[in-house]
Amino acid sequence: MTKQNVTVSLSQQTLRKARILAARRGSSISGLLSEQIEVLVGEEEAYERAERQATRLLDHGFHLGGVIRASRDEWHDR
Numbered sequence: 001m002t003k004q005n006v007t008v009s010l011s012q013q014t015l016r017k018a019r020i021l022a023a024r025r026g027s028s029i030s031g032l033l034s035e036q037i038e039v040l041v042g043e044e045e046a047y048e049r050a051e052r053q054a055t056r057l058l059d060h061g062f063h064l065g066g067v068i069r070a071s072r073d074e075w076h077d078r
Contacts (some may be wrong), residue, residue: 008033 018029
C-alpha cells in the first residue's frame with residue numbers, strides 16, 4: 001500500500017504532550033496519528049455498514065404476528 005505524507009499543525013503544548021505520549025507507547029507522533037485515523041475510518045465504515053443493514057431490515061419489514069381482520073376503510077368508517 002502506497003503511503004503519502006500529510007502536514008498537520010499543532011500547538012506547541014499539544015506537540016510536547018504528543019511527543020511524551022508517543023514515547024510512552026514506543027511510537028512516533030506520526031505513528032500515533034496514523035493509528036488513530038485508521039481507527040476513526042474503521043469506526044465510520046462499521047457505522048455505515050450497520051446503517052445500511054438496519055435500513056434493509058426496515059425496508060423488508062417485520063411480521064409481528066396477528067391477523068388483520070378488518071380493512072382500513074372499516075376501521076375508519078364514519
